[in-house]
Amino acid sequence: MSLPDPVYVVCNNGVFTLPEPIYHALAALVPKGMVYLREDEDVLTICTHKVEGGRRRQLNDHYRAAMFRTATQLAIIDLKESLRIMAVQWRR
Numbered sequence: 001m002s003l004p005d006p007v008y009v010v011c012n013n014g015v016f017t018l019p020e021p022i023y024h025a026l027a028a029l030v031p032k033g034m035v036y037l038r039e040d041e042d043v044l045t046i047c048t049h050k051v052e053g054g055r056r057r058q059l060n061d062h063y064r065a066a067m068f069r070t071a072t073q074l075a076i077i078d079l080k081e082s083l084r085i086m087a088v089q090w091r092r
Helices: 021-027
Strands: 007-012 014-017 034-039 046-048 055-058 060-062 071-078 084-090
Touching: 021 071
Parallel strands: none
Antiparallel strands: 007 014, 007 071, 014 060, 034 046, 034 055, 046 084, 071 084
């Protein structure tokens, strides 16, 4: 199984927007509109099912993550039932 190519998005002070196709794909998988977020050392996971150490949140197209407050660009890897988000560019 090969992973899909990452999608790159702008991040401003930890705030980023999920691309519309990714948001709609996730929304189709969560009829009650709830997802789970888990912050690891350098990766934010947004998942459609319960994950160990994750917190339950409403699915939105905009998110704020303190772990990305110095990042200017994020990579989003869409794994169908979950997203992996990581910083790829930082402020100088």
